[in-house]
Every structure is written in C-alpha cells, then in structure tokens.
Amino acid sequence: MGRKSRAKRDRRAETHYVAALTASEGTWLEQPVSEEESARIKAAQKTLEQHRAAATELSSDEDRLQRFSLEVFRDARFTSLYFDDWMIEQVLEHFGEPPVSEDPADTAFSDYLRAAVQWAATPRVRRALSGQATRFLPEYVEAGLINEALAINYNAYVTVMSDANTPLLVQMMVGGLSRWYDEHEDTDDEVPVVGDS
Numbered sequence: 001m002g003r004k005s006r007a008k009r010d011r012r013a014e015t016h017y018v019a020a021l022t023a024s025e026g027t028w029l030e031q032p033v034s035e036e037e038s039a040r041i042k043a044a045q046k047t048l049e050q051h052r053a054a055a056t057e058l059s060s061d062e063d064r065l066q067r068f069s070l071e072v073f074r075d076a077r078f079t080s081l082y083f084d085d086w087m088i089e090q091v092l093e094h095f096g097e098p099p100v101s102e103d104p105a106d107t108a109f110s111d112y113l114r115a116a117v118q119w120a121a122t123p124r125v126r127r128a129l130s131g132q133a134t135r136f137l138p139e140y141v142e143a144g145l146i147n148e149a150l151a152i153n154y155n156a157y158v159t160v161m162s163d164a165n166t167p168l169l170v171q172m173m174v175g176g177l178s179r180w181y182d183e184h185e186d187t188d189d190e191v192p193v194v195g196d197s
Contacts, residue, residue: 083176
C-alpha cells in the first residue's frame with residue numbers, strides 16, 4: 001500500500017472515529033470537513049485575529065472565561081458533540097455512578113467529573129473534539145457573536161494543546177451523562193441526577 005493510500009485509509013478511520021465519539025449521527029457533523037467548510041473555518045479564524053482587544057479582555061479573568069465558555073457550550077447546538085453512549089458507559093464502568101448531593105458545597109460531583117474527563121480525554125479524543133468545535137466558528141462569526149467565537153476557538157486550542165479539563169471537554173461529558181440517564185432511566189428506581197460542575 002502506497003503512502004497516499006495509507007493516508008486515505010487513515011483519514012477514513014479517523015473520520016469514522018470522530019463521528020462515533022459523539023452524538024453526531026445523522027447531523028452535519030457526522031460528515032468529514034469539506035474543502036468549502038475548511039475555507040469558511042479559516043476565514044472565521046482570520047476574522048477573529050482582528051479582535052485581539054476582545055480576546056485580551058475575555059482572557060483577562062480566567063474564572064470568568066471558564067464560566068462564559070461553559071455557557072457557550074451549554075447551547076443546544078452543541079448537543080451533537082456530547083460524548084456518545086459507548087464513551088459514557090466506559091466512564092460509568094470505570095468510575096461508577098456519579099455522586100449525588102443536595103449540599104452546594106459538596107465537591108464530590110466536580111471531583112468525579114474532573115477524574116472522568118482526565119481519564120477519557122486521550123490525545124485522540126482531544127484532537128477530535130477540538131476539530132469538531134472549530135466547525136461552529138463560521139456560524140458564530142457570521143452572526144456577529146465574536147466573544148462566543150473567541151471562547152470556542154480558545155477552548156479548541158487549549159483542549160488539543162494541553163491536558164487541561166477545558167469547558168469544552170467538561171460540558172461534553174456532563175451533557176453525555178445527562179443524556180445517558182435521560183435515555184436509560186428506569187421509572188421504578190431512583191436514578192442519580194447529573195448536576196453542574
């Protein structure tokens with residue numbers, strides 16, 4: 001097998017993996033990035049480079065940026081990027097049920113979530129989610145939602161370039177857990193409710 005054939009095979013395998021990782025089946029995110037879409041993403045990123053002052057302001061307070069990013073990724077349009085059931089089932093098998101508490105000061109769920117994200121977020125997972133997140137940039141930039149686009153771009157970069165528990169990773173895990181419980185809820189038994197991190 002020649003170099004080009006191997007590259008095509010590897011790209012097909014990676015494309016399938018990216019789609020299978022998340023709940024993107026049947027959505028536009030299931031398809032690989034076309035040349036036209038790639039050009040739109042690059043154009044959106046180029047536009048964001050013209051908003052350095054806004055980016056500096058947004059990143060001046062790390063806690064605020066984290067909270068804002070979580071708000072962005074809680075938007076319904078990102079539900080297709082929630083981790084798919086097979087990933088959630090691996091997390092549940094490895095870590096057990098998420099803890100449930102009525103006490104706002106209890107960090108048990110946050111601790112569980114941090115551990116689950118660190119365990120699940122391999123370099124391949126990080127690359128896949130980062131790449132998928134950038135596909136939303138044209139939509140946000142074209143709508144004039146610059147701060148939101150900056151947050152998405154920042155999260156995509158940090159997710160792939162570090163081992164941090166970014167808001168992108170955290171929300172895709174929380175969303176995946178919530179959806180899994182919604183779909184597998186047994187009405188006869190009490191099922192833990194996944195809360196905010």
